[in-house]
Amino acid sequence: MEFKKIAVIGAGSWGTALALTLSNKGHEVKIWDVNKEHVQELQVNRENVKYLPGIPFPDKLQPVAAVKEALEDAQVVLFSAPAQHFRSALDNALPFISQDMIIINVAKGIEQKTLKRMSEIARDKMSNMKYVVLSGPSHAEEVGLGLPTTVVVASTDIKLAEYVQDIFMTDKFRVYTNSDVIGVEIGGALKNIIALGAGISDGMGYGDNAKAAMMTRGIAEIARLGVKLGADIHTFSGLTGIGDLVVTCTSMHSRNRRCGILIGEGMKPKEATKKVGMVVEGMYTTEAAYELAKREGVEMPITEGIYAVINDKIDARDAVNQLMTRDKKSEIMF
Numbered sequence: 001m002e003f004k005k006i007a008v009i010g011a012g013s014w015g016t017a018l019a020l021t022l023s024n025k026g027h028e029v030k031i032w033d034v035n036k037e038h039v040q041e042l043q044v045n046r047e048n049v050k051y052l053p054g055i056p057f058p059d060k061l062q063p064v065a066a067v068k069e070a071l072e073d074a075q076v077v078l079f080s081a082p083a084q085h086f087r088s089a090l091d092n093a094l095p096f097i098s099q100d101m102i103i104i105n106v107a108k109g110i111e112q113k114t115l116k117r118m119s120e121i122a123r124d125k126m127s128n129m130k131y132v133v134l135s136g137p138s139h140a141e142e143v144g145l146g147l148p149t150t151v152v153v154a155s156t157d158i159k160l161a162e163y164v165q166d167i168f169m170t171d172k173f174r175v176y177t178n179s180d181v182i183g184v185e186i187g188g189a190l191k192n193i194i195a196l197g198a199g200i201s202d203g204m205g206y207g208d209n210a211k212a213a214m215m216t217r218g219i220a221e222i223a224r225l226g227v228k229l230g231a232d233i234h235t236f237s238g239l240t241g242i243g244d245l246v247v248t249c250t251s252m253h254s255r256n257r258r259c260g261i262l263i264g265e266g267m268k269p270k271e272a273t274k275k276v277g278m279v280v281e282g283m284y285t286t287e288a289a290y291e292l293a294k295r296e297g298v299e300m301p302i303t304e305g306i307y308a309v310i311n312d313k314i315d316a317r318d319a320v321n322q323l324m325t326r327d328k329k330s331e332i333m334f
Helices: 014-023 034-047 067-071 082-094 116-126 142-146 158-168 181-201 207-228 233-237 239-250 255-264 269-276 279-294 299-312 316-324
Strands: 005-009 028-032 062-063 074-080 102-105 130-135 149-154 174-180
Touching: 005 014, 005 067, 005 158, 014 028, 014 062, 014 158, 028 067, 034 062, 067 082, 074 082, 074 142, 082 116, 082 279, 102 116, 102 158, 116 130, 116 174, 116 181, 130 158, 130 181, 130 239, 149 158, 149 181, 149 239, 158 174, 181 207, 181 233, 181 239, 181 255, 181 279, 181 299, 181 316, 207 233, 207 239, 207 279, 207 299, 233 239, 239 255, 255 279, 269 299, 279 299, 299 316
Parallel strands: 005 028, 005 074, 028 062, 074 102, 102 130, 149 174
Antiparallel strands: 130 149
């Protein structure tokens, strides 16, 4: 295939891992971050010592000091800012984005206050934007090392998704396509809430049975909200549903699970977030999903329980007891 000129906005662990994947394939990649000191460190060290140490940058990966420089002549723009900063990252880049550019977003979350998914924010800014979301079970630490990983790219324009599929595909990075943008975004965002819950359960020493129940009932309530918003229920049994949920709830690479473990061990939520040292998306997404579920009239008891715990409204053990003593129900609700 023809190699592309690609801009990566956001030089955290995930943005860096994808920049490495793309540049190792042969694309010309420029990476920029709002933190100027961080960009300078990338330029000097030729690796991301702070977020993805030990993996040197290939020649085709160039950190740049200005967003304009990153976007100049770019055919593809990949946004890897945290979900709560996606709007501002897009605002910074918009003066230099043309309608011909393909926009790929990899942030997983729901914006607080507006309760909008990332694609909704993008459409607000540019109604005819060529928008693709990339999601799935994919820890940056493993992707950066070139370990086998499988993800999904989703767009309402399936031809556009297939185009992006070709840009990323390697023998170590397998990419599927999907036209269900809503389902892919909801699955990627809300699994972080369940990962917090799984971590809390682990931190309290509740064992594998409890965590399996948390994950299984978790995907059920994620799917309930997703379907209410217009998603295809089958998406939640795929890579961006169950797949992403499994990896986030079981791996110590997951900052959401690590944060949950600390809370389960007795640490205050704010202290736990600070100790993790990076953005814990689930803390923000829980707030947004709680409000979204209320707005849509969707029952999400696990999300409600975790919301109460992280806002110090209830002790984690009491939250588990409330979940375990709810009224009897049938498992299959659809």
